[in-house]
Amino acid sequence: MESxxxxxxxxxxxxxxxFQRLGQISTQEALDVENSIQLKITQANSNCDRLDVxxxxxxxxxxxxSKLRVDQLKYDLRHLQTSLQHAKDRRQRREQEISEREQLLNHRFSANSTQPEETCLQLDYDLQHHTQLGSAHRGVDDMISSGSGILESLISQRMTLGGAHKRIQAIGSTLGLSNHTMKLIERxxxxDRKIFLGGMLVTLLIIGLIIYFLVL
Structure with missing residues (x-):
């Protein structure tokens, strides 16, 4: 089990x-790393099932x-699985923003003015507005994802602590039963010692009476 x-x-x-590499690599490489992480998480979860047996x-x-150590591994894996899902969501949002930006840049605008400068200014304004909206949307999504991750972590910690508390209570109950049993044994x-001493005194008294009446 230790190995x-x-x-x-x-x-x-x-x-x-x-996970530390995800923020330093390209989108395609990030996809490969995410798949590798998922495979390792799946393998680790399978190992935890074997450890339970x-x-x-x-x-x-x-x-x-040993049970506490295995539970800690399970908690870490649940946290890593949640972090992986958040990383996938962020990557997909970045890909969507890049795609929308490229579509906007490649879009053909019809001339709505005799001045070409006005068309360029309108295009720059639309692009800037789109970028700001995307940044705001990404910020809100990151806040929601972080809050969700924190909530899931708290729930997992509560479950882990609850299980540990129950096991501690079980150990305490077992120790309490052992102490009670020891007290009964001592009593x-x-x-038995009192009965033995009483029996010896009665036996000696009977022997003394027999000697007194029969011999003397």
Whole structure:
């Protein structure tokens, strides 16, 4: 299990390193990196499923800590999957903006004035207005994506902490049961000791009476 855990953990680190490249490469290269990241996330999730099965073979004393480590891997993978989706959305928006800008630049405008300068000014104004609208739209989308990512992260953290809390309660209940059992055992030992001493005293008393009446 340890080797599979470390292998999956290294895969998570490779995915995090790949995310750092997305903002530094071209659109086509970004698409290839996104596909590579998705494959690694899928493989890591498959490894986590195998780790869940292997947990039953871990000694009970180590099972809780191993379970927490696997849960942390799952949380990291969910966060990376969300980040990948946001990166894809941003890339698609950039591609759409570039396509719309090219269409606008290649569009043939009919002369609406005898002055060519007025047509050029109108074209520049339309292009600037379109660029500003695209930037504002992209900013709003980024804010929504960031808020959605933060919300999903909080939900995942709540689920992880809730599971850890339940496991801690289970451990506490188990320890409480063990302490209660130990107290019962100690109480039984004290009672057995009292019965043993009482029996010895009664036996000695009977022997003394027999010696007194029969011998003396």
């Amino acid at each position: 599979l855990y470390h292998q999956t953990n290294n895969t998570v680190k490779e995915i995090e390193h790949a 292997l947990l039953f073979k871990v000694p009970p004393s180590q099972r809780q800590s 039984r030992l004290v009672e």
